[in-house]
Amino acid sequence: MTKVAVLATVALGLWVGAGYAHAHGDDMHAEASKAAHGGQVQVAGANHFELVVAKTGKDAGANPVVVYLTDGSGKKLPSAGASGTATLLTGKDKSVLTLSPDGDNRMKGMGHYASAPGMKAIVSITLPGKSAEQARFTPLAAPSDGHSDHKH
Secondary structure, eight states, X not given: OOHHHXXXXXXXXXXXXXXXXXXXXXXXXXXXXXXXXXXXXXXXXXXXXXXXXXXXXXEEEEEEXXXXXXXXXXXXXXXXXXEEEEEEEETTEEEEEEXXXXXXXXXXXXXXXEEOTTOEXXXXXXXXXXXXXXXXXXXXXXXXXXXXXXXX
């Protein structure tokens, strides 16, 4: 095999592998990180955020929102000095909560919201000295097996 053929084969392999990883998206990485606190885990840059919301039903009320911070390997990220927001969307209702450090690797906020099955959330966290990282959630959706919602 010539050098050109070897390089072409390697390049093709890298291109196909990158396409496979892109097709799975960030959910592939989030699936590998189990929700240690009963929430939903999503990838945010190089980190993972686990969002835990109150399961109140359709009646809105003052409820907590907690976000646990870990790196890609599951190591706790300190929340000291961090800031953030959680935007909760339920039907036509929108709540924006300020998140503040609350212990080891937790961010917490309180807000007026209802926990309906179609709820969506956008969490943005800025760690000290870093750029803001953002993740999108469907916190009350049934867990995915990682493969039933897309095709190869």
